[in-house]
Amino acid sequence: MPTVNAYAAPSATEDLVPTTIERRAVGPRDVLIEIKYAGICHSDIHTVRGDWGPQQYPLAPGHEIAGIVTEVGAEVTRHKVGDRVGVGCMVNSCKECANCLAGEEQYCLKGMVGTYGAVDRDGTITQGGYSTHIVVTEDFVVTIPEGIDLDVAAPLLCAGITTYSPLRHRGAGPGKKVAVVGLGGLGHMAVKLAHAMGAEVTVLSQSLKKQEDGLRLGADHYYATSDAGTFEALAGSFDLIINTVSASIDISSYLQLLSLDGTLVNVGAPAEPLPVNAFALIGGRRAFAGSMIGGIRETQEMLNFCAEHGIGAEIEVIPADKINEAYERVLASDVRYRFVIDTATL
Known part of the structure; x- marks a missing residue:
């Protein structure tokens, strides 16, 4: 089994450290990817620190992967050596259930296999993109089109598809009013995508300190949620709200901002439950929904x-030895808007 350089967490309470991990040999339908860039997602921090449950360590996170194909198995037809490719939040699924057959592998009824910290079909624990190479079955590798640089493409494999999928599914477009809660790694992509789809976009952020950025990225309006008057002024305004915040917020207050038959979609994943007042839903035939990444077809x-x-994503490229510092800055909301690791520094 090939050994490659990586950064991994030895435990839930220790900093990530340089190490080596094993990758499986390239099988008939596998693709070997030389990783060029790997984004840092808030999910990486939640996972390695055990916020979402116990993990097996050492654990190399990273599910925003952009790189170049360097080897393919004998039966691979979708990719060839030299292709610019990406890998997102999953690397396998049963491929047989109704959801997989519908192109919604992320909702595999037998459980999709996450890019890191998951048990793969062969019983091994997956290791992610904070590494120089990865081997993935061709069905879970997507093509990065020419015109998108690999560094700004990496975060699209999670932050991009996580926001694109609910926007598409819920009909964001001309004549629709879309609000984005939080202007961070997910939120800035939601703004860009909703604007490109033709929707009228409003950012709802704790303060106005990122207002200039929000308007530059494509928002038409920007409000501070710390101002109680915001919730009065915007009551009943939106067809769709995308909540990107990975922390507990007063969901019922945000539901009141929806118009009749409006939907609030949660894509942030806080460790704490999000209580909902039933009257905030039934009063306007409103819906509170969730969405998780997207299938491979939709990701492409x-x-x-x-x-x-x-x-592309708004990024700050960092060397590998700045990963732990980047984690602390993510937790302090001190990044505009995605850290991306240059894996040549591993």
Whole structure:
């Protein structure tokens, strides 16, 4: 089994450290990818610190992966050596259940296999993109179109598809009013994508300190949720709200901002429950929904859409030895808007 350089967490309470991990040999339908860039997602921090449950360590996180194909198995037909490719939040599924057959592998009824910290079909624990190489079955590798640089493409594999999927599914477009809660790694992508789809976009953020950025990224309006008057002024305003915040917020207050038959979709994943007042739902036939990444087909659609509209993530590229510092800055909301690791520094 090939050994590659990586950064991994030895435990839930220790900093990530340089190490080596094993990758499986390239099988008949596998693709070997030389990783060029790996985004840092808030999910990485939640996972390695055990916020979402116990993990097996050492654990190399990372599910926003952009790189170049360097080897393919004998039966691979979708990719070839030299292709620009990406890997997102999953690397396998049963491929047989109704959801997989519908192209919604993220909702595999037998459980999709996450890119890191998950048990793969062969019983091994997956290790993620904070590494120089990864081996993935071709069905879970997407093509990064020309016109999107690999560094700004990496976060699209999670932050991009996580926001694109509910926007598409819920009909964001001309004539629709969309609000985005939080202007961070997910939120800034939601703003860019909703704007490109033709919706009228409003950012709802704790303060106005990122207002200039929000308007530059495509928002039409920007409000501070710390101002109680915001909830009065915007009551009943939105067809769709995308909540990108990975922390507990007063969901019922945000539900009141929906118009008749409006929907609030949660894509942030806080460790704490989010209580909902039933009257906030039934009073306007409103819906509170969730969404998790997207299937492989939709992820490719998202990448093609981003290439067509010139969309990439707003990033800060860092060397591997700044990963732990980056984690602390993410937790302090001190990044605009995604850290991306240059894996040549591993």
